[in-house]
Amino acid sequence: MPNLRLSFLTPQDLPQVRATFLKAFADYVVPVQLSEEQLRDKVEREGIVPEFCVAAFDGEEMAGFILTALGDWQGMPTAYNAGTGVVPTYRGQGLTQQMYAFLLPKLREKGVRQCLLEVIEGNVPALKTYEKIGFYITRTLSCFRALKQDLLQEASPPAGINILEATQPDFAALSRFWDVQPTWQNSIASLNRSINQDRTLEARAASGEVVGYISVFRKNGAVAQLAVSREWRGKGIGTALLRAAMQQVEAPSLMFINVEDTAQSMISFLQGRDINLLLKQHEMLMPIPEKV
Known part of the structure; x- marks a missing residue:
């Protein structure tokens, strides 16, 4: 050696x-x-x-x-x-x-x-x-990818919903839509560190209420966060957000990196749009032992 x-x-x-x-x-x-x-x-x-x-x-x-x-x-x-x-x-x-x-x-x-x-x-x-x-395993994660050309050729927002760019998204408020915590590279801190790389779009109801959002890294097409208010799910809002984000992305594909396996609602949503499983990962954690 x-x-x-x-x-x-x-x-x-x-x-x-x-x-x-x-x-x-x-x-x-x-x-x-x-x-x-x-x-x-x-x-x-x-x-x-x-x-x-x-x-x-x-x-x-x-x-x-x-x-x-x-x-x-x-x-x-x-x-x-x-x-x-x-x-x-x-x-x-x-x-x-x-x-x-x-x-x-x-x-x-x-x-x-x-x-x-x-x-x-x-x-x-x-x-x-x-x-x-x-290190020990804390959760299992799935990664998905789909070519833009295979996705959502037609997906208009539902009636009464507008998709708008959020110049200063309030992630603390938007996080109430989450089912699970995002991983490190998809976290709010990561989005805040790289405001020139990512773009956040919000779905707003006629009342002005934000009912869903998507944050995507424009160059590589990685979707950091996508969430819709539980009361507004199943109405096509997630699909419309995905379609709008696709227009912002320079890469030829959209990727969902590290979706927690317990996020069944999100996984069903992706599978229903022919966004294919690429691979699975384990998140691992290790407490740093005190100095002996």
Whole structure:
């Protein structure tokens, strides 16, 4: 095993992270592309802090990394793993465990109380690695995708409903429509961090009352949040919001990343519109142990 050097990163290291990311994910279960612009958007949206990102180096070559985002999760200071990558030739050497062992003291010193991540359900080696480190599964998530050309060629708003862009959406009020909590990258904090990337459309009744909304990232077509008031469901509002959001998106497809499996109303809605299941993930959490 080579003698790897572990180090925290700086913003200047991000181009090398991108190159290593592409190497590490070249054989991934789903094709991964990451342009420089996409990486910048990801850093902003997910709250990645380079100084808390770890990389392992073999000489000058980056062998692996953990991208770390910082924020609050369920009221607790949290480190979100926005991506772990290990170049294939360095796998099987416990590198992810080593990087976490290097990272945890700095997180503890910062007052971070827990670590959060998602892992693809079929990625058994990664799942076992994270369980060995101390993570446990909190919920199972589904990811859906549909090409815009296959979606909703005709979907006008129901009578008396107007779809309007929300310049300053009141997410605290809109969250009353939720059935489940969104994941880290779909959270209100994520939307607030990336106001130049996302767009929120509201469905308003004739009285002016907001009865549903959708927030979508325009470049990649990822729908962060879609919810309709329980009293207004089944009237075509969700479909109309989806159709309106589709017009805002530059990407060729719409994606719903990390829909909680207990959100049966949302899953039925997506399946009813031929939005297909792409893959499933587990959300995992690890309390950071007190220093011994």
